[in-house]
Ligand SMILES: O=C(O)[C@@H](O)[C@@H](O)[C@H](O)[C@H](O)CO
């Protein structure tokens with residue numbers, strides 16, 4: 001089956017999405033997500049100018065060979081732009097292969113390992129009382145796992161605290177908006193938040209928290225220790241992980257489980273973390289980590305060390321990524337949890353899909369392929385709009401820190 005054409009579709013039904021569509025001489029088509037929040041057009045160019053010309057005429061069935069060809073063939077390996085572009089090709093080809101086999105994608109991976117995919121939702125509040133209300137609202141909706149974030153007294157805007165109730169969208173500005181930060185204020189506040197949340201929600205709900213790379217390793221150790229009484233499911237991105245060894249220091253101080261990896265692109269970003277058992281959950285997902293082909297490789301490696309998966313699932317990953325991740329989650333033996341931030345109704349209209357949510361679990365559906373399509377006519381009504389993620393500065397002197 002030959003690849004005859006490939007096209008990039010950029011749309012912005014409320015936020016930007018980049019989608020690759022591959023066509024074949026047998027009439028089968030497949031789509032893949034290539035969205036890289038705030039840097040979307042660089043992936044568009046990478047695909048259009050450099051990848052698509054190399055795809056035409058290749059056998060769409062040779063997924064592994066095409067993956068290696070794009071990864072090794074570029075000479076310049078890794079990085080978010082390269083790996084998101086490879087991911088889009090890979091996802092579209094898996095979609096095509098599953099359609100050719102007349103099977104839902106998870107069947108090609110090895111079949112079903114579980115009845116449903118446990119997901120966590122986002123409870124965000126401006127203060128502790130508001131976050132507690134939100135956590136209870138998510139519990140009411142059936143969620144078994146809930147991430148809690150709250151505003152910090154004395155800080156104006158804090159990561160994870162959005163404006164609306166269901167749809168949190170951090171890329172909010174034509175230029176990056178500026179937030180202020182104080183680790184001291186946050187470290188005093190977070191244990192109070194989880195004390196209140198745990199008391200209100202009871203012992204059975206899994207609670208998660210995202211630190212968004214904001215602490216030093218020793219501060220993260222302190223936070224993890226102070227959250228131990230509230231038995232979190234995980235503490236995410238406690239410190240930046242360019243230096244994977246930083247997690248050793250956190251580990252020495254706390255038994256709070258650690259998750260990291262939404263910004264990782266390859267197995268090399270998490271190899272040391274995994275083999276030294278410095279983390280409990282790996283957050284890489286389809287789009288930013290080279291597609292299903294590479295994500296599967298990471299997950300298999302992680303399984304040797306009892307590290308479980310917890311795929312990134314923010315709204316800047318399109319429904320195409322979400323749908324594909326749900327097939328992966330349905331199969332992967334060392335599954336932990338899947339993040340689920342709901343897309344808006346308009347986004348769901350642009351990307352009709354067969355996945356669904358019920359009682360805290362998601363189901364990838366039995367549609368052949370990955371089960372997500374794009375309505376190109378509707379997509380064309382919402383052209384690209386520049387939008388950046390915020391930046392963060394220390395409150396007391398304006399030093400730029402991690403957002
Ligand atoms: O855990 C998460 O979902 C996040 O950290 C993301 O919301 C992240 O901020 C965005 O994906 C950035 O584009």
Ligand SMILES: [Mg+2]
Nearest residue numbers: 210236237262
């Ligand atoms: Mg995160």
